[in-house]
Amino acid sequence: xxxVRVIPVLLLKEGRMVKTIKFSSYRDVxxxxxxxxxxxxxxxxxxxxxxxxxxIDGRNQLLGIISACARECFIPLTVGGGIRSVEExxxxxxxxxxxxxxxxxxxxxxxxxxxLANNFGNANIVVCIDVKLDNEGVCRVSTHRATRITQLKPxxxxxxxxxxxxxxxxxxxxxxxxxxxxxxxxxxxSEVTHAVSIPVIACGGVGNLQxxxxxxxxGGASAVAAASIxxxxxxxxxxxxxYMNGAGLPVCLA
Amino acid sequence: xxxxxxKDLKTIPPFYDEAIKMKTCSKxxxxxxxxxxxxxxKGVCNVCKQVEVKKNTVDWVGRRKMLDEFIAHYxxxxxxxxxxxxxxxxxxxxxxxxxxxxxxLKPLVVSFNHGFFRPQHLENRNRTLNKLGVDFLTFLPxxxxxxxxxxxSFRRKGDFxxxxxxxxxxxxxxxxxxxxxxxxxxxxxxxxxxxxxxxxEEIQEVDERQFNRFINLGITAEDMVGMLPEWITMSDLAxxxxxDRDTLRALKVRSVHLGSFIPWDPRAMAQTIHxxxxxxxDKVEGIPEEYGWEKVECMFTGIRDYxxxxxxxxxxxxHLVSIDxxxxxxxxxxxxxxxxxxxxxxxxxxxxxxKLLDITEExxxxxxxxxxxxxxxxxxxxxxxxxxxxxxxxWLDLLGMRE
Amino acid sequence: MIFIVDYGLGNxxxxxxxxxxxxxxxxxxxxxxxxxxxxxxxxxxxxxxNFVTGMRYLNDLELVEPLTVQVVQKxxxxxxxxxGMQLLAEVGEESGETSxxxxxxxxxRRLRTGGLKIPHIGWNDVEIxxxxxxxxxxxxxxxxxxxxxxxxxxxxxxxxxxxTYGDTFTAAIxxxxxxxxxxxxxxxxxAGLKLLKNFLSISC
Numbered sequence: 001x002x003x004v005r006v007i008p009v010l011l012l013k014e015g016r017m018v019k020t021i022k023f024s025s026y027r028d029v030x031x032x033x034x035x036x037x038x039x040x041x042x043x044x045x046x047x048x049x050x051x052x053x054x055x056i057d058g059r060n061q062l063l064g065i066i067s068a069c070a071r072e073c074f075i076p077l078t079v080g081g082g083i084r085s086v087e088e089x090x091x092x093x094x095x096x097x098x099x100x101x102x103x104x105x106x107x108x109x110x111x112x113x114x115x116l117a118n119n120f121g122n123a124n125i126v127v128c129i130d131v132k133l134d135n136e137g138v139c140r141v142s143t144h145r146a147t148r149i150t151q152l153k154p155x156x157x158x159x160x161x162x163x164x165x166x167x168x169x170x171x172x173x174x175x176x177x178x179x180x181x182x183x184x185x186x187x188x189x190s191e192v193t194h195a196v197s198i199p200v201i202a203c204g205g206v207g208n209l210q211x212x213x214x215x216x217x218x219g220g221a222s223a224v225a226a227a228s229i230x231x232x233x234x235x236x237x238x239x240x241x242x243y244m245n246g247a248g249l250p251v252c253l254a
Numbered sequence: 255x256x257x258x259x260x261k262d263l264k265t266i267p268p269f270y271d272e273a274i275k276m277k278t279c280s281k282x283x284x285x286x287x288x289x290x291x292x293x294x295x296k297g298v299c300n301v302c303k304q305v306e307v308k309k310n311t312v313d314w315v316g317r318r319k320m321l322d323e324f325i326a327h328y329x330x331x332x333x334x335x336x337x338x339x340x341x342x343x344x345x346x347x348x349x350x351x352x353x354x355x356x357x358x359l360k361p362l363v364v365s366f367n368h369g370f371f372r373p374q375h376l377e378n379r380n381r382t383l384n385k386l387g388v389d390f391l392t393f394l395p396x397x398x399x400x401x402x403x404x405x406x407s408f409r410r411k412g413d414f415x416x417x418x419x420x421x422x423x424x425x426x427x428x429x430x431x432x433x434x435x436x437x438x439x440x441x442x443x444x445x446x447x448x449x450x451x452x453x454x455e456e457i458q459e460v461d462e463r464q465f466n467r468f469i470n471l472g473i474t475a476e477d478m479v480g481m482l483p484e485w486i487t488m489s490d491l492a493x494x495x496x497x498d499r500d501t502l503r504a505l506k507v508r509s510v511h512l513g514s515f516i517p518w519d520p521r522a523m524a525q526t527i528h529x530x531x532x533x534x535x536d537k538v539e540g541i542p543e544e545y546g547w548e549k550v551e552c553m554f555t556g557i558r559d560y561x562x563x564x565x566x567x568x569x570x571x572x573h574l575v576s577i578d579x580x581x582x583x584x585x586x587x588x589x590x591x592x593x594x595x596x597x598x599x600x601x602x603x604x605x606x607x608x609k610l611l612d613i614t615e616e617x618x619x620x621x622x623x624x625x626x627x628x629x630x631x632x633x634x635x636x637x638x639x640x641x642x643x644x645x646x647x648x649w650l651d652l653l654g655m656r657e
Numbered sequence: 658m659i660f661i662v663d664y665g666l667g668n669x670x671x672x673x674x675x676x677x678x679x680x681x682x683x684x685x686x687x688x689x690x691x692x693x694x695x696x697x698x699x700x701x702x703x704x705x706x707n708f709v710t711g712m713r714y715l716n717d718l719e720l721v722e723p724l725t726v727q728v729v730q731k732x733x734x735x736x737x738x739x740x741g742m743q744l745l746a747e748v749g750e751e752s753g754e755t756s757x758x759x760x761x762x763x764x765x766r767r768l769r770t771g772g773l774k775i776p777h778i779g780w781n782d783v784e785i786x787x788x789x790x791x792x793x794x795x796x797x798x799x800x801x802x803x804x805x806x807x808x809x810x811x812x813x814x815x816x817x818x819x820x821t822y823g824d825t826f827t828a829a830i831x832x833x834x835x836x837x838x839x840x841x842x843x844x845x846x847x848a849g850l851k852l853l854k855n856f857l858s859i860s861c
Contacts (some may be wrong), residue, residue, distance in 0.1 A: 002780070003777045003779055003781065003800065004771075004779075005778075012719045017477075031474065031480070034477055035768070038472050038473075039472075040464075040846075041465075042467050043462070070670050071674050072678075074671075074678070074845070074847075075673075076841075076844045093668065094669075096670040096671060098668050098671060098705075098804075099804070117705065118667075119704055121705045122776065123804045123805055123806060124706075166778050167806075197775060198774055199778050199779075208628050210628055222774060222778070222779065230472065237287055238290055238468070240291040240293065241290075242292055246277075
C-alpha cells in the first residue's frame with residue numbers, strides 16, 4: 001500500500017538554513033548538509049529544499065549543497081526557489097535534485113509548466129502554491145515569497161497546473177507558516193485535493209503530530225510537510241511516522 | 255474525482271487507562287506518549303515484543319561465540335584492543351568488567367564528563383579503574399559553553415542534555431581516530447528499552463546514523479553553532495562534532511554493543527559489579543530504593559525525569575517497573591502502585607539547576623509545558639515536592655560553584 | 658567499470674552517487690560514449706521523463722545499437738530504472754505509440770489505479786515473487802520509492818516483483834542478464850543500496 005509521506009522542509013538563505021514566520025523574520029536554524037543527514041537518519045520520506053537566497057553567490061551555494069546531499073542521502077530531494085526557466089531547472093537537476101518545485105515563475109508564465117514537464121517528466125515537477133488571505137479574507141495565490149497577492153483562487157490555479165502537466169501540488173499555507181498553532185487549512189486543502197487528480201503535499205502551520213493526521217484524514221493530502229515542528233520542538237519524522245501509524249495511517253516505519 | 259489512499263483504515267486499539275486518559279501497553283506500563291512507541295492489535299508495545307525476541311529467538315550461545323571471533327580480529331593489533339565509553343554507571347562498569355576480566359581485553363576507558371557527576375559515582379569510578387587496572391581518559395568541556403548549550407537545547411527541544419548526549423557519543427569516536435583504535439564497545443543495545451526501530455534480530459551498529467536518528471535531538475554541532483551567542487565558534491563545539499565518514503571508513507571503525515552478544519540483565523549485572531568491584535548502589539530522586547543501580551551517577555537525573563513527566567505524563571518509575579513486568583518480576587498491580595507513589599515529584603535538585611542556569615521555576619515549567627506530547631496535559635496544581643538526596647548539600651562545592 | 662548511460666534524461670548524479678556508495682573499487686562512469694560501453698562490466702539505464710523523448714534521445718545519440726550489442730548479444734549485466742525499465746518494451750503508449758528497445762516483449766502503458774491519484778509518488782510495498790539475485794538479503798515485502806505514471810506489462814515469466822496501487826503492476830523484471838526496476842533503488846535508502854550492491858555482484 002502506498003504510504004503517506006512525511007517531508008521536512010528546509011529553507012535556505014545564503015547557504016544556511018533559516019526558519020521564518022510567514023516568510024519574514026528569519027532565524028538561523030542550522031547547517032543544511034548536517035540537517036539532511038539527521039532527517040535521513042530519522043526516517044524522512046523525502047526532503048524539500050526551498051532556496052530564498054537573494055544573491056548569485058547564495059544560489060551557487062545551493063547547487064553545491066544539493067550535490068553534497070546527493071552524495072550521501074539516498075532519499076528523494078525536491079528543490080525549489082527561484083527556478084524560472086528550463087535551463088535553471090536543468091542546472092538544479094544536474095546538481096542532484098530529483099524533483100523541482102516552481103512557484104512564482106509559473107504563475108507569471110503558466111506554459112513553463114508544460115515545458116518543464118516535457119523536458120523532465122511531469123512526475124518531477126512540483127508546483128508550489130503559496131496561499132495567502134487577501135484584505136477581504138479570501139484565499140488567493142501569492143507570489144514573490146508571498147509579498148504579492150494575485151486574484152487567482154488556489155483551487156482554480158491547482159487545476160490549471162495539473163492540466164498543464166504538474167506531477168504534484170505543494171500547497172503552502174503562508175499565513176500559518178511558522179506559527180505552529182492551527183495546523184493546515186483543512187477546508188482549503190480538502191477542496192484542492194478533491195479538485196485535482198494529482199497528489200497534494202500540505203505545508204504550513206503544523207504544531208503537533210495530530211495536525212499531520214488531520215491533513216491526511218480530513219484534508220486528503222498524500223504527503224505532509226513541515227519545518228518548524230522539526231526545528232523547534234522535540235518532534236522528528238520518526239516520531240511523526242509512529243504517531244500516524246498509531247492513528248491507522250499507512251507510513252514507513254523504522 | 256480522485257480519492258485519497260486512506261479510505262478504510264482503522265485505528266489500532268491498545269489498552270486504555272481511564273484514570274490517566276492515555277493508551278498504555280496491555281502487558282507492561284509504557285504510555286502512548288513514549289517516543290515512537292507502537293502497539294499491535296492486542297495492545298502489546300514494540301518494546302515488549304523486542305524483549306520477547308531477545309528471550310526466545312536470539313541464539314545467545316551463538317552470539318557469545320561470535321563475540322570471541324569478533325574480538326580476535328582486534329586483540330593485540332593496536333595500542334589498545336578497544337575503546338570503552340564509560341560513565342561509571344552500572345552498564346558501562348559492567349561492560350568494562352566483562353571485557354577486561356572475562357574477555358581479557360586491554361581497553362582504553364574514556365569518559366565524557368557532562369559536569370554533574372555525584373560524589374558516590376566518582377568513588378565507584380576510581381575503585382573500578384583501580385581494581386581493573388585500565389588506562390583512563392576524561393574530558394570536561396568549559397562550563398561557559400555548557401551553560402549556553404543547556405539553555406539552547408532546553409528551549410528548543412525541552413531537553414537540556416544535548417551536550418551530554420552528543421559529547422558522550424562523539425568523544426569515544428574522536429578518540430578512536432586519535433589513538434588509531436578502530437573497535438568501540440558500548441553496553442546495552444537500544445532494542446532493550448527503545449522504540450526507534452532497533453531490534454535484537456541484528457547486531458546494531460553504533461554510527462552517525464544512530465547519532466542523528468535519536469541521540470543528538472536532531473541537532474548537530476554545525477547546526478548548534480548558528481543558534482548560540484556569537485562569541486561561541488565552531489572550535490568551541492569541536493568536542494561535539496562527529497568525525498567525518500571518510501576518516502572512519504579509512505580506519506574501518508566498528509562500534510558495537512556488548513549487549514548484542516550477551517543477554518542484558520541490569521539487575522543481575524548490578525549485583526555482579528557490586529560483588530566483583532565493590533560498586534555501590536545509591537539513592538536517586540523519584541524512583542524506589544530497590545532500583546539503587548539506576549542512573550546513580552548524575553545530579554540531574556531527577557530533573558530529567560521530572561521534565562519527562564511534565565511533557566509525557568510518566569517518569570522513570572514507570573519505565574523501571576515496565577522492565578520488571580517484562581522480566582516477570584512484578585505484576586501490573588504492584589507496578590501501578592509504585593508509579594503512583596514515585597512518579598512526577600518535583601525534585602529538590604531543581605533548586606540548584608535553576609540557580610546554575612539563572613532561570614526561574616516559572617520559566618522552566620513553561621518551557622517544559624511547551625514541549626508537551628499529546629494527549630498528555632500537565633496539571634501544575636498537582637505538583638508534589640520530593641526530598642533532597644543525602645549528598646545534595648555537597649554538590650555546589652563539588653562543582654566549584656559556591657560563592 | 659559501471660557505465661551509467663547519459664542520454665539526457667534521468668537523475669544521473671543520484672544514480673552515480675548511489676553506485677559509488679556500493680561499488681567499492683569499481684569505477685563508475687556517467688557517459689554517452691558508445692566506445693566506452695565496450696569496457697563496461699555493468700550497464701545502467703536510468704531515466705525519468707517521457708517514453709517518446711527517451712527513445713528520441715537514445716536514437717539521436719546513436720546509443721541503441723551499441724547498447725543492444727553489449728546487453729542482448731554480449732549479455733553484460735544490465736539494470737534499467739524507472740523509464741529505463743519501460744523503454745525495454747516493444748511499444749510505449751505515452752503520447753501515442755512509440756517503438757521501444759524491444760529487448761522484452763510487452764508494452765509500457767498508463768497505470769490503472771481505479772481512481773487513486775496519478776502519478777504514483779512515494780514509498781510502496783514491493784512484493785518479491787521469488788528469491789532472485791537482485792533481492793538477495795532484502796525481506797520479501799519491502800518499501801521502495803516510486804515516481805511514475807506508466808508501467809511495463811510483460812510476460813509473467815519475467816516478473817520478479819510486483820506492486821499494488823489500485824491495480825497490481827510490475828515492479829521489477831529479470832530476463833537473463835537484463836534486470837530492471839520500476840522503483841528507484843538509488844532513492845530507496847538501505848534496501849535500494851543493497852539491491853544495487855546485489856546487481857554489481859552479478860557477473861557476465
